[in-house]
Amino acid sequence: MIPGQVWLSPAQWLPRTAEKTVDALAEGRVTDGEADAMGYEQLPVSSDESAPQMAVRAARRALSLAGTPAESIAATLHAWTYYQGHDFWSPAHYVAAGSGALHSIPTGIQQMCNGAAAALQSAVHHVTADASGAPVLVTTADRFAPPGFDRWGGDYGVWYGDGATAAVVGRATGTDAVPEGSLTLRALQTRAAPELETAHRDVDTFHAAPHTAGPAVDVRRAKKAFLATQGKAEFLGRLRRETSEVLAAALREAGIGPGGQELHSVLLPRLGRATAREVYGPAVAEVTGAPVADLGERTGHLGAGDLLSNLTALSAGASPYRLQRGQYAAVLSAGAGFTWSAVVVHRP
Template structure:
């Protein structure tokens, strides 16, 4: 993908309230071993705002950073992984309307936790196909509220935080505070989709298989049939491949530019150690960074939240002028995206 002229201005909005790991441990919601494997301090929890309402707040931050008016957007791409507050409805259109993007074409993106990667890819393709076209707004938002979702115990090795992210994606001169998109590469392995599906049955209505989403049940069945070790090995190999392809696309080589960091999906210390860390090390010796300590896994939002940290006006992970970083994203299905950005 030719991304030479494409830039993005990212932002996030996280709830001010949070549930602490120490409290979850004391209440018996997690075990000491699970807390050690995650290594996370807290999870942000929305006390009242729905996921799309949070997305609107993140969108306003991204528009402000980009210096773009909502009325000038050509498209709004909204991604999510879990319930958006209504049963039969388009949250993407809500985000567009509430943001003021009345001339934009809204589209919902359902690629699970790689939703931001899928949306960025579509935005970049649209801009490449229409040189001089108006910017695109990408948003993500998830709220993992009970009783439908147990953010602490519904999945193996993943704790889920509430929050929203956004990015204005445009072409041409890079606005102050935005990042230049140097590469974006995506890979998929569709045959792994059954790790998140009740094999042998399709349900007629939501939650027919149980009162709450239980990813542990489907993963356990998948590991029983196919083995956990081959599954993790495939995750490592695909992560290495997608990162290598993105770095090649961005022009990295023996005498090319150096990466300041590789930011990992926010899936916990054990997953970073066993899957993403070794996969990245196969490709580059750049420092690896996990920024999930105070957010947990943000559903479709990890990628843009990590990009927000790189673009931030201050902070330990802010890119300085001329520096490059790579950001990894992964989602059930499975799909992987690697993005390379530069502060110009």
């Protein structure tokens, strides 16, 4: 149970430049079948800014929306999945310094594409345990740039977009009100299956340095070897079961369902049309009849950022998915390892 009235004010920052699917098709970077399975129009691409630089932009936007002074932030939690621009440093400290949260304790969060959920869970623990009620800043950022990563062809069934997300997380206490436009967090549930970590690991050997096995990250090779031993049907079935169970747990925690509140929508990880059809759609249907949506048509998969980007869509004034007062929505998240999370939010 989420204690007290925990609120979050999310934001995102995406590059203005993008690579179009029609151009990727013309260049032979994807096939017609892959484009149809994905169903996405474009991927945002950062031509010059690193992931942490984009995170600073998103953080400043979230702080402004929440009306929260940067110097009041108690902790900065930064999550990512891929290279942050330097080989040996702390991007979380860079984000804290760049966003003005100079009194915060920066921490890096590594849970692959479920990193935003892990950071959000840590933020909830912090704001509910800290008697001062000081807010926490959560950020994510990824840039899937060549030559180290092929955003179109480096993975099966996933296209990767560049961008950053952020959220200020706080707790309304006493006379403190929830900031205008923020969402209240009603549930956050997480499940994990560590035995599936080999889906993203070269099982032949551990390497002494990055890109030892090749000049670019090759997610396909590890997945192909994993599915050869596990079986694709069995693996997809496991993904559906875990998703259903974590969503059901979150809805119970939030009091959603028979005899409880109605659920406006369920937003999915941005993994494309085929994955929504084969995994997430059936998994959600086992638990609720609420409509589902994949909002990745113009963003692709944002690495650790899908969750907060979806929460931004639920809170942003111009978004067609914006919650009206009194409405509830759920957002699903998943990451290699594997880990699954489900968040339920409410517009007060």
